[in-house]
Amino acid sequence: MRTGPLHFPASFTFGVATSAYQVEGGIENDWAQWERQGKLKEPHARCGLAVDHWHRYEEDYALAKAVGATAFRLSLEWARIEPTRGQFDAKALEAYRERLLRLRAYGLRPVVTLHHFTHPTWFHASTPWHLPESLEAFRQYVRRCAPLLEGLDALVISFNEPMVLLLGGYLQGLMPPGITDGAKTMAALGNLVRAHAIAREELGQRLGRVELGISQNMLSFAPDRWWHPLDRSLVRLAAPAYNHAFHEALSTGHLRVFMPGVASTDVRIPEARDSVEFVGVNYYTRAHLRFMPRPPFIDFKYRDPDARGLTDIGWEQRPEGFLQLLQEVKRYGKPVWVTENGIDDRKGTVRPEYLHAHLGQVLAAREQGVDVQGYLYWSLLDNFEWLEGWGPRFGLYRVDFDTLERHPTPACDYFRTVATGRVLVPPAPATATGAQPSAAR
Numbered sequence: 001m002r003t004g005p006l007h008f009p010a011s012f013t014f015g016v017a018t019s020a021y022q023v024e025g026g027i028e029n030d031w032a033q034w035e036r037q038g039k040l041k042e043p044h045a046r047c048g049l050a051v052d053h054w055h056r057y058e059e060d061y062a063l064a065k066a067v068g069a070t071a072f073r074l075s076l077e078w079a080r081i082e083p084t085r086g087q088f089d090a091k092a093l094e095a096y097r098e099r100l101l102r103l104r105a106y107g108l109r110p111v112v113t114l115h116h117f118t119h120p121t122w123f124h125a126s127t128p129w130h131l132p133e134s135l136e137a138f139r140q141y142v143r144r145c146a147p148l149l150e151g152l153d154a155l156v157i158s159f160n161e162p163m164v165l166l167l168g169g170y171l172q173g174l175m176p177p178g179i180t181d182g183a184k185t186m187a188a189l190g191n192l193v194r195a196h197a198i199a200r201e202e203l204g205q206r207l208g209r210v211e212l213g214i215s216q217n218m219l220s221f222a223p224d225r226w227w228h229p230l231d232r233s234l235v236r237l238a239a240p241a242y243n244h245a246f247h248e249a250l251s252t253g254h255l256r257v258f259m260p261g262v263a264s265t266d267v268r269i270p271e272a273r274d275s276v277e278f279v280g281v282n283y284y285t286r287a288h289l290r291f292m293p294r295p296p297f298i299d300f301k302y303r304d305p306d307a308r309g310l311t312d313i314g315w316e317q318r319p320e321g322f323l324q325l326l327q328e329v330k331r332y333g334k335p336v337w338v339t340e341n342g343i344d345d346r347k348g349t350v351r352p353e354y355l356h357a358h359l360g361q362v363l364a365a366r367e368q369g370v371d372v373q374g375y376l377y378w379s380l381l382d383n384f385e386w387l388e389g390w391g392p393r394f395g396l397y398r399v400d401f402d403t404l405e406r407h408p409t410p411a412c413d414y415f416r417t418v419a420t421g422r423v424l425v426p427p428a429p430a431t432a433t434g435a436q437p438s439a440a441r
Helices: 031-038 054-064 088-107 134-149 161-171 182-207 230-251 319-332 352-368 410-421
Strands: 013-017 071-077 109-115 155-160 211-223 254-259 263-269 277-290 300-301 334-343 372-378 395-401 404-407
Touching: 013 109, 013 263, 013 334, 013 410, 054 155, 054 404, 071 088, 071 372, 071 395, 088 109, 088 134, 109 134, 134 182, 155 161, 155 182, 155 334, 161 182, 161 211, 161 230, 182 211, 182 230, 182 254, 182 300, 211 230, 211 319, 211 334, 230 254, 230 277, 230 319, 263 319, 277 319, 334 352, 352 372, 352 410, 404 410
Parallel strands: 013 071, 013 372, 071 109, 109 155, 155 211, 211 277, 277 334, 334 372
Antiparallel strands: 254 263, 277 300, 395 404
């Protein structure tokens, strides 16, 4: 139970988050190719039209405003902007500029992600991240994106969850580009750090000072067998490597990962030193680690030791881990933004309590001196959840995937109450969602 203040300051930002591929629709990129190869958990699932945010963005901005949000996270889709290498689509750039201006007109601060997992179809064959050619390709892309941000006071994220991209795409082969190579993983990691520094340089040249950071997925870790020395050792190795290696590199200019038998690196990247204005944290769950006597030597498990019930995607509800990680990033001496936090709640009844518990951890972190300046809920809408396809539902608004109508869930009222009242109140008792079609059109 909390005993401290329950108030959020007037300067604290409540917002919502999206990503281009998951909501816009009509995008041909490396993920669309991956789907056609049958690589999702449901091989016939396709993102396709997604939830048609590309055409319904005005409606969706109004929905964000209706829940009291004052910030809206979106991403720019590289594949729209540069569908053929070296050929930039002026109409796509104009369309993104218009969408960003409309965000401002709705009183929503843009939180703009330059890279949210996806790539143009030419990227992995021509300039993959483990090769130095990737850096010039990214530089040209950022250079074209920079003018879109002029005059917007945008918070900018260079990369979303770079460690997820590398773990899934370069080490496990579960997502594009489908590589399983430790050396290439570490080469790609170094280049992503360098690419962030390039983004800082290019944006700075066009915009002057820019509030730039990354959005880092962070997990609370625990040994699967508390008594097993190798499980405990895995936690001691994995936590700094997964949660902090990228943050540390952007703070100190020193990139270090030590995972024996998996992937390791130790390299100086001086241009990355002190290259962020904020630390972005994505938090969802805790993972229990078990040592396996064969590559990749690590097994991830999700347990429910506190009997809170796993989320519908099968993740542990562990709000205490959120506080732990917010406390850990205080070391970087930068403002902190929660750039994602949310729950797969397919009935729509658990989300208010989840929000209450996790926003409580944000207040607790602030009391302990962590400069958390904003909280962006993932996600505004149900959407296409990568390898999981259309099953999970993280949205404040439930989407009928047949008609694409947006329906408010009980969490909409709760989010609005806290965001506008600035007081963390307990939610009303859970009831079955009686969702009605949105009137914001």
